Amino acid sequence: MSAKILDGKLVRDQLLAEARVRAAKLPRRPGIAVVLVGHDPASEVYVRNKVKACEEAGIYSEKYTPSADATTEELLALVETLNAKPEIDGILVQMPLPKQIDTARVLMAVSADKDVDGFHPLNVGFLSTMRPGLRPCTPSGVMELLKRYDIPVAGKNAVVVGRSDIVGKPMSMLLLNANATVTVCHSKTANLPEVCRRADILVAAIGRPAMITAEFIGEGATVIDVGMNRTPEELATSTGRKPGSLIGDVHPIDVIERASAFTPVPGGVGPLTIAMLMMNTIQSAELRLGL
Numbered sequence: 001m002s003a004k005i006l007d008g009k010l011v012r013d014q015l016l017a018e019a020r021v022r023a024a025k026l027p028r029r030p031g032i033a034v035v036l037v038g039h040d041p042a043s044e045v046y047v048r049n050k051v052k053a054c055e056e057a058g059i060y061s062e063k064y065t066p067s068a069d070a071t072t073e074e075l076l077a078l079v080e081t082l083n084a085k086p087e088i089d090g091i092l093v094q095m096p097l098p099k100q101i102d103t104a105r106v107l108m109a110v111s112a113d114k115d116v117d118g119f120h121p122l123n124v125g126f127l128s129t130m131r132p133g134l135r136p137c138t139p140s141g142v143m144e145l146l147k148r149y150d151i152p153v154a155g156k157n158a159v160v161v162g163r164s165d166i167v168g169k170p171m172s173m174l175l176l177n178a179n180a181t182v183t184v185c186h187s188k189t190a191n192l193p194e195v196c197r198r199a200d201i202l203v204a205a206i207g208r209p210a211m212i213t214a215e216f217i218g219e220g221a222t223v224i225d226v227g228m229n230r231t232p233e234e235l236a237t238s239t240g241r242k243p244g245s246l247i248g249d250v251h252p253i254d255v256i257e258r259a260s261a262f263t264p265v266p267g268g269v270g271p272l273t274i275a276m277l278m279m280n281t282i283q284s285a286e287l288r289l290g291l
């Protein structure tokens with residue numbers, strides 16, 4: 001069987017083009033404020049990419065860079081200022097925050113209608129009760145990908161490996177809301193390969209390089225790989241990847257042999273996350289403008 005590649009870059013480009021059209025229809029440019037505390041190199045790259053995507057999507061962006069020794073109170077004050085700014089529709093606090101900061105308090109302080117990451121408990125509640133609200137970007141990107149590749153979800157067995165607040169849980173909820181029969185797995189799940197093999201749609205959000213091998217993948221499944229890891233030396237030969245290069249949670253060779261469709265790493269789920277952030281910012285602007 002030859003597995004179909006679900007191309008996240010293609011869908012990202014479609015989404016950004018649509019975002020541009022939607023943004024241009026608004027009476028003012030949608031605006032996002034990005035808060036980057038300190039100088040974590042990975043975070044700096046993410047923020048740069050987000051600001052670039054804003055330019056492509058016609059979204060106005062402001063960047064705030066408190067120093068690495070900022071206090072929780074200073075960040076809370078910044079968030080309050082941004083909550084009150086009318087031209088800002090989305091507030092994104094780049095994770096992780098330095099150790100001295102109370103991350104939960106800072107995230108809770110972001111006004112729910114500007115919470116473009118979809119992490120605020122109010123938005124989590126809206127998701128679980130199927131009310132309109134801002135959805136976490138990575139899992140909603142996965143749903144968009146499935147939709148655009150006409151992969152049916154209703155009535156299918158979906159297995160999500162991982163139960164984090166950022167990916168696994170909201171992913172499960174979105175699949176459930178789309179009428180899949182959902183199983184959520186984690187590090188204590190018994191007989192994980194067997195459970196995974198029953199999936200029509202298998203989502204891996206684990207953070208373990210190439211853990212999902214052939215024995216986890218049912219013949220003809222759709223496999224979504226959220227993982228972003230570095231290839232360890234000992235997996236380089238079996239996966240055909242250079243040590244240190246990007247690799248997902250799914251074994252890149254096994255998936256081609258067993259799946260009917262899959263997201264590659266890189267170029268699958270990754271590009272969708274930022275595109276959905278743009279979509280969330282526009283959605284937030286539309287709502288705040290009463291449209």
Ligand code: NDP
Binds near residue numbers: 163189207227269
């Ligand atoms: P977390 O570490 O928060 O969660 C990992 C989950 O995987 C946990 O629920 C954990 O179970 C489960 N898990 C760990 N080991 C095993 C195991 N051996 N068997 C079964 N389950 C296991 O990670 P995130 O959800 O934040 O991220 C997951 C991956 O997705 C990472 O590689 C991350 O880099 C990537 N990511 C990619 C994004 C993108 O845009 N493409 C965005 C966000 C994340 P338990 O709860 O029991 O500990």
